Amino acid sequence: MSVKIFKINEDLKEFMPQEIVDLEEKATWGNPKRGVMDLPYAKELIEEHSLCAGCPESAAFRYILASLPNPEDTVIVNSTGCTSLVFPHIALHTVHPLFGNQNSVASGIKRVLEWRFPDKVKDVVVIAGDGATIDIGLDCTLQSFFRQEKITTICFDNEVYANTGGQDSGATPRGMEFKMAPGGKQWDKVPMWQLAIDSGCHYVARLSVSSPKKVEQVVKKAIYVAREVGPTYIHLYTPCILEIGLNADQGLWEMRQRDKERFKFFEYMTDEAKEVIERKKKEGLL
């Protein structure tokens, strides 16, 4: 159906809110070369997010939505947490299933969309926090990798349960103090990117969202590989500036510090994934 679903009945256009009219007229549809460089000019697919001022997660959302190669046929599955506060503001089909079952719901959606629309490309992207991906939802996350589901999973790792008020998660580094780790967390940060590799993901990347172009590249690679080969995983550092005591203008600084250590850019791909990526590069899509 693609962009036709965003066409507004001419007779009703004058009554529609401006942001809906803009979606039809100024958003980048039907162009796989769209990307973060469109951000200043095109209508974004996210409308006035409800996160804290300066939240790096909001930047991640904007970069990812600007980079989807096929937004007119992309379904996004999310989970509970700060991310779920944003989904009502996204102009695509999004699902809030429950806390932790996002990859299972996405599996069902992807398989049925393939069955119902065998001649169409429908991308399914999971966006969930570290608690949802690594703790409560680890079973569903890994099992979807084992089953080789053709979905892209993006984890927003802020290293804490932020929306519930700051409790340590599996992604919290050892020693960091949060409300359920009095005296500091006693265990190591779960290396989710490595679990993803071991569990069968064909493309895995770990990075912070300090560089919009880099985010665009990994998102596009992950989606193209998931379409043709199998599961892909992106681990993004999106610090909770509120919970680690930073100001609204310090998120980028924080990410740049971590870029040099535990969120140093890391990329993994299988041979099949590499073939897809090389081909897409030749086609000018990467």
Place this chain on the structure above:
Amino acid sequence: MPEQVKTEKVRYNRMGQRIVSPDYLLFEAPRTKHFITGSEAVKEAAKRASVDASISYPITPQSEAAHMLGELWREGYIGVYFRGESEFGVMSEVAGCAMAGARTITTTSGPGTLRAMELFPMWAGSRLPIQLVLMARGINSPLSIQPDNLEIYFLLDTGCMVWHAETAQELFDMIIAGFVVAEQPDVHVPVITAIDGFFISHTREAAYLPPEDIALPPYDPYKAPMPPIDMEMPPGRFMRDPFVMKSNYISYATHASWQFEVRAAIERSRPYAKHYLRGLVEHFGDPEGEVLFIASGTAAAQAKEATQILIHEEGIKARVLRIKTIRPFPTEEVREAVKGAKYIFIPEFNVIGWLEREVKRALYGYTDIPIFGTPRVGGGMTMPPEFIVQEVLRIIGKEVKHVG
């Protein structure tokens, strides 16, 4: 040939089965006699229901039915099928399937039902017309795999319709009717078709089935009250503005009204369920019976046997009101049926007596007839008709003549 074929274009589903109306499939098509288990009834019903997707997970006693749904997938009758990671995962996966516009069926039992519990209100709140065939067994602890239908009680207020079949034949018909009723645009909530595990799933009985080359019309997700998640329709307002996103009076009121709406949708299923199930209740025995059993599932089957003994051997007028739909609950039918009764007995295969609670709620302030929640067995114990008769005779103060 059915009449509609003469006037309408003949349509076929993806498997090449001729599409017929639900009424034709359920009531008019010629039927032949088969000797099947309840698990096979699930397969035979799904085979004729143009099912798009099914996800499974092993747990006794439902595993065999789930295997056979896999066979149907292999044969091409079902579009999507695999084994999920747990019941929580499976009920999430079928939710995804249904959101993406599929007619979806799955099965579970006992501890699996409780493992998946978080999903059932989510299905209902998302208005997904998923069919869950529940083959009830005991729940832990202690560990039990025996027949016991306590778990049905946990499901009654999840926002799903809950139906309770007595036989494999009825399960077959209920599964087909379940899709039809659950997918009505003004209903569109999940349906749980329950049976008592082992008693129905693993025993063979005669069942009459329509031919296997005809099937229900495919599900049309674009008639749903909520848009399917397929990017073929504009994103729904529900998804763009969930109620939780605001903390104010309007959002609380909206959330409350949505819960009422889900329950109202179950209420709106009544006329459809009445039609496709031929009534929400079944009457059996002496219409003037002073001893009235109110029961569902296999407890009703045992009560029917007990009724025969009471009438023919003990000289006591007795009857059974068998309840087919627990949600929606047939309140009017129950109130009508108790007229003329002197004693109401509610035999159940669980220790808590959920049907007794339901009946008492329906009858509170309406009748003075004494209601006895007995006999009640659980943990896999059987309920022989003679035992029921003894209980009845003891309570109404009559001598036990012939059984004992």
